[in-house]
Amino acid sequence: MVSRILKVDPFDLVVFGGTGDLAHRKLFPALFRRFLDGQFTAPSRLIGASRQNLDDAGYRATICEALQRFSSEAGRTDALKSFLDIIFYVPLDVGADTGWDLLAKKLSADPSPVRAFYLATTPDLFGMIAKQLAAHGMVTPGSRIIVEKPIGRDGASAARINDALGAVFAEQQIYRIDHYLGKETVQNLMALRFANALLEPVWNSAHIDNVEITVAESIGVEERGAYYETAGALRDMVQNHLLQLLCLIAMEPPASMEADAVRDEKLKVLKALAPIDVSNAAKLTVRGQYRSGASEGGVAPSYTQDVGKDESMTETFVALKVCIDNWRWAGTPFYLRTGKRLPQRVSELIVSFREIPHSIFSPESGKISKTRLVIRLQPDEGIKLWLMLKEPGAGGMRLRYVPLDMNFAEAFAIYAPEAYERLLMDVIRGNATLFMRRDEVEAAWRWIDPIKEAWGQSNEPPRPYFAGTWGPAAAIALVERDGRSWNEEIL
Numbered sequence: 001m002v003s004r005i006l007k008v009d010p011f012d013l014v015v016f017g018g019t020g021d022l023a024h025r026k027l028f029p030a031l032f033r034r035f036l037d038g039q040f041t042a043p044s045r046l047i048g049a050s051r052q053n054l055d056d057a058g059y060r061a062t063i064c065e066a067l068q069r070f071s072s073e074a075g076r077t078d079a080l081k082s083f084l085d086i087i088f089y090v091p092l093d094v095g096a097d098t099g100w101d102l103l104a105k106k107l108s109a110d111p112s113p114v115r116a117f118y119l120a121t122t123p124d125l126f127g128m129i130a131k132q133l134a135a136h137g138m139v140t141p142g143s144r145i146i147v148e149k150p151i152g153r154d155g156a157s158a159a160r161i162n163d164a165l166g167a168v169f170a171e172q173q174i175y176r177i178d179h180y181l182g183k184e185t186v187q188n189l190m191a192l193r194f195a196n197a198l199l200e201p202v203w204n205s206a207h208i209d210n211v212e213i214t215v216a217e218s219i220g221v222e223e224r225g226a227y228y229e230t231a232g233a234l235r236d237m238v239q240n241h242l243l244q245l246l247c248l249i250a251m252e253p254p255a256s257m258e259a260d261a262v263r264d265e266k267l268k269v270l271k272a273l274a275p276i277d278v279s280n281a282a283k284l285t286v287r288g289q290y291r292s293g294a295s296e297g298g299v300a301p302s303y304t305q306d307v308g309k310d311e312s313m314t315e316t317f318v319a320l321k322v323c324i325d326n327w328r329w330a331g332t333p334f335y336l337r338t339g340k341r342l343p344q345r346v347s348e349l350i351v352s353f354r355e356i357p358h359s360i361f362s363p364e365s366g367k368i369s370k371t372r373l374v375i376r377l378q379p380d381e382g383i384k385l386w387l388m389l390k391e392p393g394a395g396g397m398r399l400r401y402v403p404l405d406m407n408f409a410e411a412f413a414i415y416a417p418e419a420y421e422r423l424l425m426d427v428i429r430g431n432a433t434l435f436m437r438r439d440e441v442e443a444a445w446r447w448i449d450p451i452k453e454a455w456g457q458s459n460e461p462p463r464p465y466f467a468g469t470w471g472p473a474a475a476i477a478l479v480e481r482d483g484r485s486w487n488e489e490i491l
């Protein structure tokens with residue numbers, strides 16, 4: 001099957017932090033892939049900006065090197081050369097006055113109707129960048145600004161960032177990126193729920209026993225130790241990725257795929273989350289921190305060794321029992337967990353349906369497991385529906401738990417774009433459905449902040465867990481107390 005490519009209008013994309021890790025590892029490889037697929041319309045330009053003193057040729061060389069490292073397509077030399085030809089560079093210090101005039105001049109020479117500013121820098125620069133763009137007359141009606149997580153470290157700082165962006169850009173010009181939402185399977189979750197008559201009638205607490213959301217990483221904090229130490233897993237992963245996934249599973253059917261229709265429904269879920277605070281955090285949350293242990297074929301150091309801080313209280317693992325106080329979900333817990341140095345890198349949503357009310361089969365037929373819908377976001381995206389079926393053969397009625405496997409790569413036999421490819425093209429098209437609106441981000445913080453406060457007040461250190469395990473024993477107890485268990489066996 002051939003993927004349909006819809007060309008986007010000509011655009012100028014300015015990447016602030018264009019020499020950084022995100023730009024090298026994700027953004028330029030994604031842009032190159034879209035370029036190769038013929039999605040760009042000439043004359044489009046990609047303009048890197050950061051403090052390094054480079055000229056266009058020097059910057060192109062760094063991007064070429066990054067593509068050799070991070071793009072499997074870098075061997076297509078003719079195309080690579082054409083791609084590099086549309087890349088430019090402006091040396092610029094966000095906090096100083098130098099460079100901005102040069103950028104303004106570059107943009108106004110041969111202006112493109114679509115102008116996108118990607119802020120691949122730390123959030124403390126977001127406000128200043130927006131201000132400088134306005135001060136130098138670069139914000140046109142066709143402009144849009146893209147910001148990376150983390151948007152703040154609590155509700156108050158998120159509001160400050162949003163205020164600073166909002167002082168220059170209208171809300172519909174602001175694209176808050178959560179790359180999890182750009183994943184093929186996440187969008188397929190919406191297709192599965194709302195383009196089929198099968199699931200929606202049973203998508204509620206009468207039929208669904210519980211939902212698990214696991215975002216597990218096998219690596220430690222790597223070079224991100226300094227940032228991670230100030231953030232922790234709750235801010236780094238739960239406030240954005242896990243809550244966004246929860247919203248897509250739990251939301252009511254939106255009236256359309258229009259950005260605000262979808263975002264209105266996600267917001268309602270965030271507002272319906274049962275509060276977790278000092279009164280119940282000990283019962284509903286577990287935070288952990290990895291200790292040295294077997295990991296990825298060797299012995300991994302502890303988190304405190306990784307960040308060089310013996311007394312660190314930062315959590316590298318979180319498990320939460322989340323309830324949604326509305327008619328659809330009362331009685332169905334959502335178990336969320338995320339962590340570093342876990343046994344494998346996997347992101348997965350597991351929807352477990354309730355047990356059958358009565359079995360007509362004899363005990364010899366075997367145990368009847370719950371029907372489960374498993375939606376895997378990474379490493380290999382796909383959806384499996386686990387069902388009980390009869391084992392083939394004449395040996396009587398033997399039941400087997402088997403997956404109905406909807407592996408996208410095999411089913412459609414086409415290249416599935418990386419999340420950043422889709423999201424970047426959505427920005428150019430002006431489609432904000434997969435981006436977070438201001439009120440969503442702030443509602444998520446309003447729910448997260450009391451958890452952080454409760455942990456701060458308890459003064460208890462995070463529970464230790466060995467690298468290469470599924471977190472502290474208390475995380476297992478969190479689910480087992482409800483007579484359930486995490487579903488590692490079908491991961």
Ligand code: NAP
Pocket residue numbers: 016017018019020021022023025026049050051052092093094095119120121122123125148149150
């Ligand atoms: P990074 O490698 O440290 O890059 C930061 C970039 O900002 C560099 O290009 C740096 O270049 C530029 N910069 C810093 N101060 C500047 C200033 N005053 N004026 C102009 N440019 C300045 O960081 P990163 O990993 O790319 O991450 C960037 C942001 O994206 C962070 O907020 C991070 O949390 C977020 N993020 C990153 C990833 C990822 O995979 N890396 C994923 C999700 C989110 P100069 O030093 O040359 O100025």
